[in-house]
Amino acid sequence: MLDGKKSLFSGMQATGNLTLGNYLGALKNWVGLCDEYECFYSVVDMHSITVRQDPATLRKRARTLLMIYIAAGIDPEKNYLYYQSHVSGHAELAWILNCFTYMGELNRMTQFKDKSAKHADNINAGLFSYPVLMAADILLYQADVVPVGIDQMQHLELTRDIAQRFNGIYGDVFTIPEAYIGKVGAKIMSLQDPSRKMSKSDENPNASIYLMDDPDTIIRKCKRAVTDSEGQILYREEQPGIRNLIDIYSACTGKTPEEVVKEFDGKGYGDFKLAVGESVVSVLKPLQDRFADLEKNKDYIDRIIKENAEKAGYVANKTLRKVQKKVGFPERIR
Numbered sequence: 001m002l003d004g005k006k007s008l009f010s011g012m013q014a015t016g017n018l019t020l021g022n023y024l025g026a027l028k029n030w031v032g033l034c035d036e037y038e039c040f041y042s043v044v045d046m047h048s049i050t051v052r053q054d055p056a057t058l059r060k061r062a063r064t065l066l067m068i069y070i071a072a073g074i075d076p077e078k079n080y081l082y083y084q085s086h087v088s089g090h091a092e093l094a095w096i097l098n099c100f101t102y103m104g105e106l107n108r109m110t111q112f113k114d115k116s117a118k119h120a121d122n123i124n125a126g127l128f129s130y131p132v133l134m135a136a137d138i139l140l141y142q143a144d145v146v147p148v149g150i151d152q153m154q155h156l157e158l159t160r161d162i163a164q165r166f167n168g169i170y171g172d173v174f175t176i177p178e179a180y181i182g183k184v185g186a187k188i189m190s191l192q193d194p195s196r197k198m199s200k201s202d203e204n205p206n207a208s209i210y211l212m213d214d215p216d217t218i219i220r221k222c223k224r225a226v227t228d229s230e231g232q233i234l235y236r237e238e239q240p241g242i243r244n245l246i247d248i249y250s251a252c253t254g255k256t257p258e259e260v261v262k263e264f265d266g267k268g269y270g271d272f273k274l275a276v277g278e279s280v281v282s283v284l285k286p287l288q289d290r291f292a293d294l295e296k297n298k299d300y301i302d303r304i305i306k307e308n309a310e311k312a313g314y315v316a317n318k319t320l321r322k323v324q325k326k327v328g329f330p331e332r333i334r
Contacts, residue, residue, distance in 0.1 A: 002038040002142070002315065003038060005036070005037055005038045006036075006037050006038070006144035006145060007037060007038040007039075007040065007141055007142055007143050007144055007145075007175075008033060008037040008038070008039045008040065008143060008144065008145045008146070008147070008180060009039075009040045009042070009137060009138050009141050009143035009146055009177075010026070010030065010039075010040075010041055010042075010146065010147050011041065011042035011043065011044040011047075011084065011137060012026075012043065012044065012065060013044050013045075013047050013048050014043050014044070014045045014048050014058060014061040014062035014064075014065045015048050015051070015053070015058075015061065015200070015201070016061075016200030016201050017200055017210040017211070017212065018065065018068055018200060018210065018211045019188070019198050019199070019200050019208045019209060019210055019211065020188055020198065020208070020209040020210075020211065020248070020280060020284070021186075021187075021188035021189075021197060021198035021199075021208070022200065022211070023072065023211055023284075023287070024186040024188055024248075024251045024252075025149075025186055025187060025188060026147065027068070027069070027072045027074075028072065029147075030072075030074055030147075031072065031073040031074055034074075034075065034078045034079050037144075037145065038080075039074075039078075039079040039080065040079075040080040040082075040141045040143070040312060040315075041069055041074060041079055041080065041081050041082075042082055042083070042084045042137065042312075043062050043065045043066050043069075043081075043082070043083050043084060044084045044137065045058065045062045045083055045084055045085045046084045046085050046090060046091065046133060047084070047130055047133065047134070049126070050115070050124065050126045050127040050130050051115075051122065051127075052122060062083055063301070063305075066081060066083070066301070066304070066305065067291055067294045067295065067301060068211060068287070068291060069081050070290070070294060070304070071287045071288075071290040071291040071294060072287055076304045076307075076308055080141075080308055080311055080312045080315070081304065081308050082305070082308040082309045082311075082312045083305065083309065084137065086305070086309035086312075086313075087140075087309060087312050087313045087316050088313075089136075089140050089313065089316035089317060089319070089320045090133065090136050090137055090140060090316070091133075091136075092320055093136040093139065093140050093316075093319070093320055093323060094129075094132050094133040094135075094136035096323055096324075096327060097132050097135055097136050097139070097162055097166070098129060098132050100162055100165055100166050100169075101129075101132050101135075101158075101162055105158055105161070106128055106129060106131060106132070108154075109131050109154060109155070109158070110154060111131075111151070111154075111155075112127060112128055112130075112131075115127055131155050131158050131159075132162070134155050134159065135155075135158060135159040135162050135163070138156075138159050138177050139159065139162075139163055139174045139175075139177070139319070140315075140316045140319050140320065141312075141315055141316065141319070142174065142175040142319060143175065143177045144175055144177060144178065145177060145178050145179070145180040146159075146177050146178075146179060146180055147179075147180040148179050148180070153179065156177065156179055159177060160176055160177065163175075163176050163177070164176060166323075170326040170327075171326075173319075173322060173323060173326055174319075186247055186248070186250070186251035187247070188244070188247060188248060188251070189240070189244040189247075190202060190204075190207040190208065190244075191206060191207050191208070191209070191221055191222070191224070191225040191226065191244070192204050192206055192207040192224075192225070192226050193207065193226065194226065194240035194241045194243070194244045195240060206221050206224050208221075209221055209222075209280060211284060211287060211288070212288060212291070213284075215281045218277050218280050218281050218284070219274065219277035219278070219281070220277075221277075222245070222273045222274070222276045222277035222280065223270075223273050223274065223277065225241060225244075225245060225273060225276075226241045227239070227241040227242055227245070227269050227273075228241055228242065230242075231268075231269070233246070233260075233261060233264040233265070233267065233269070233272050234261060235257040235258070235260070235261050242269075242272075245272065245273065245276050246260050246261070248276055248279070248280065249272075249275065249276045249279050252276075252279035252280055252282070252283045253279050
């Protein structure tokens with residue numbers, strides 16, 4: 001609870017290019033949450049280095065992601081938009097929480113197993129313990145709620161366990177976070193394999209629509225989307241490709257799936273795919289225009305980065321000092 005409001009934490013990694021799925025599933029819904037919550041939206045660049053990164057590319061992508069947050073409509077004056085690496089409290093608290101987390105708990109994390117399989121040449125300790133850094137990200141700001149997908153629920157449960165364990169020893173230090181149950185964002189699937197989520201790390205360039213794709217690229221990807229031979233535009237499990245395109249069109253136009261089916265009754269897949277592409281183009285245009293303006297305004301972005309890191313750091317330090325005192329670290333001489 002900050003300034004009479006509950007607090008909310010979320011973040012995205014600065015790896016790969018954000019997709020339409022990231023925007024419709026998360027970012028778009030973050031915009032208005034500051035009316036109800038004190039919102040902390042981090043570019044979690046510390047998490048990114050569990051996998052080897054090119055330094056110049058990581059820096060560029062981190063800045064791009066921060067600008068996308070703003071371009072999407074998240075106001076840096078009303079929210080906390082910052083680089084995780086610019087608030088040292090994340091790393092400091094993570095070390096302390098490591099000492100209150102059991103190896104068995106981390107061994108059970110399914111994402112560690114998945115990522116280890118993908119990066120078998122670099123199974124490092126950071127990859128193993130990064131759920132503890134994730135817990136620190138959340139607990140550092142006394143977050144009441146965290147927007148999480150199904151794949152992140154296990155990490156939130158671990159965060160709650162660590163917080164309760166710490167509180168059980170030292171008293172009420174951490175707020176126990178809950179999953180944010182608000183407006184559910186659209187779940188957008190791959191255009192080439194509708195059984196999988198649209199992903200920024202997909203190796204097939206036609207599988208994902210990226211936020212900075214130009215109109216021609218967006219239309220082309222929609223036209224190439226995998227469908228079926230049914231020839232009917234119906235919203236049903238048996239037609240996952242068409243169902244996914246209906247979800248995209250619904251999210252972009254605000255129409256229900258039933259209204260979409262009615263609108264395209266009797267029309268062919270070609271017409272429908274073109275309409276989907278055009279709806280995506282119109283939704284992304286304001287974001288792309290705003291992003292282009294921000295790119296030209298280096299001083300403004302630099303000021304946002306500096307001020308928001310200081311703002312987030314001030315809140316983080318309150319929690320960190322309390323935790324350090326509880327575990328017995330000597331107080332700083334001021």
